[in-house]
Amino acid sequence: MKTNSDARVGDAPIGVALSGAGGGFGRSFLAQLSRISGMKPSVLVDLNLDSLAVMLDKLGYSRSSWAVCRDTRDVEAAVAAGRTALIADGALLAPHAYDVLVEATGNVSVGFALALRALDDDRHVVMVSKEVESVAGVHLAGVARSRGLRYLPGKGDQPANLLALVSWITAVGLDIVAVGKSAEYDLVFDPTTGTASMLDAHETVPELAGLLDLGPDVAVTVAARAEAARSFKRSAAADYCEMAVVAQYTGFVTDRDDMHYPVARPSELADIYRLRADGGLLERPGVVDVFTMLRLPGEASFAGGEFVIVRTGDAETWQLLKAKGHVVSSDGAYACIYSPYHLMGVETPLSVYEAHSGTSDVPAPDQHVVLAGRATTALEAGTRLRVEGHHHEIDGVAPFLSAREDLPADTAPFYLLGGATLVRNVPAGQTITVDDLHGFDDRLWQAFHHPHSLPSTSKESQR
Structure with missing residues (x-):
């Protein structure tokens, strides 16, 4: 059933073209799009149309609602008839068949070409492929601005979500020290067995039992946890890619080029991401970083969510907030504000609406x-x-x-x-x-x- 929270502009629903439609993101986006009456999938691009058709069946899209198209004329006819055009070749993207391209192929060359083509055709772009963004996002955003179009990172992935959090915190007037996210997978430690797990990897690491509290020396505890977790793969190029995108839009840079990647609990982040002079890890303010969440079985995950570390200012105000459960450093000088989620395509319709309506406050990126x-x-x-x-x-x-x-x-x-x-x-x-x-x-x-x-x-x- 569609909701009443329409993303309409005028009377016509926003026509969305989605590239990489058959992937995991595509599924979550199309599932959500079926619930929004102000948007519709106009064109779906994927190399495997048979698999895409099966996915549409499972999502409840009727066979009569879409058509496989072999040329641009077929695409235009299908969309004019109110159907969704399925194409295997992005070259068939007819400009009058859609309003906003959501690029989600994950292929840097293909995604770049599709985004540039959409901008050439005076269509807005929501970029989900962070790989493209890390290489060519500054250029594509400039092309969009020169043509009076919008080019936005897609909400539901960490960069856009973190940028939204940064925008709100900046508007509030807080002084930002660090921003970042948790790594994709948690390190789950079971004190009853001394076993740590990350996905399907399991190791006996009883020494973690003595490292569950951060203690007075942050650097020592963080180093000891890293040593205890050394057999687990805790960093990934995708993490660096997401932080590169955030850096482009904020001007923040890394504190060290391999990032700190501390094994940490969310309640500790305000202590860990203090300046070194104040007992934390950072040599300077204005940085991006990633942490690996340490949790016990049954505890809620950070879910790859986003955090911002700020200076608190008035101690009495933040002592009051700390008493209400907010994450404040042990010295009261820093606080952590966070969103423990990123819901992939479930949130991306918000970016589509912002691109089409021009309501986004995302700043122009640069290659920082x-x-x-x-x-x-x-x-x-x-x-x-x-x-x-x-x-x-x-x-x-x-x-x-x-x-x-x-x-x-x-x-x-x-x-x-x-x-x-x-x-x-x-x-x-x-x-x-x-x-x-x-x-x-x-x-x-x-x-x-x-x-x-x-x-x-x-x-x-x-x-």
Whole structure:
């Protein structure tokens, strides 16, 4: 049943084109879209239309409500008849068939091309593919502004949710010290067995029983927890990617290029993310970071949610708030404000509405940071680099996030590496540059390297 909370502009529902429609995000978005009377899925793009059709069946979309289309004329006819057009080729996206593109392929080259095409066709873009955003988001946002269009990160993923939290906290007038999110998976410790778990990985780590309290020395406890959890994989390129997006829109940078990644409980965040001079981990204010949530069985998860650390100001006010259960540091000087959720496509219709109505307050991004790759072992010329798996891993390469001015101008963004081949040996510990690569998407590189060079259109030829 549709709700009465319409996202209407005038009498017509907002027509949404969704690329990567058959993925996990696509499912959650389409499930929610079926409940909103002011929006409709006009065009769905996915390579596997058979699988997409099965998903639509399971979501309750009737077979009569959609049609597989083989050319642009079919797309326009289907949408004009009130049906959803299913296409396997983004080149068939007819501009008059939709109002807003939600890009969710997760493929950096494909997503960039689709977003640029939509902007060329005077259509707004909601970017869910954070991989695209980390490389070309600044450029795409500039193209959108130059044409009077909106380009927004999609709510439901951590970057947009964190930006909304930052916007609210800034408007309130609080002084922000750090922002971030929890890693995707929790470290769950069972004191009765001494076993720690992360997804399907289980290890006996009885020493964690003595580390459940942060104690007076934050750095010592955090280091001890990291050592106890050393067998678990707690960082992922996807985390760095999300923080790169946040950095683009806020100007915050990392405190260290591999981030702190403390194993922490939410009640401790205001103590951990204090400045080092005040007993915390941070060398400076204005940083992005990620933590691994430590919890006991049955305790609620942070669910990959977002946090902001602020200076409190008036001690009496925050002592009152602390008594009400808010997270305030032991010295009363810092507080943590957080949202323990990110609901993927369930929240994304809000971004679609904001893009269409022009009501978003997301600032213009800039390339404040670079998400880059560093060789973890000696890599030989001829090695083909592949971004693989849910965590976006590249064998032999570790992601890191650094201020742009701290890196050479030819540093290759991490997601440019996927599919490229090394043309020379790269020693362990060396940052990979574009001069090390062959077979990368040159248009992506130009968009990253010269993000403010406008205009650029999808109709220009690749070099």
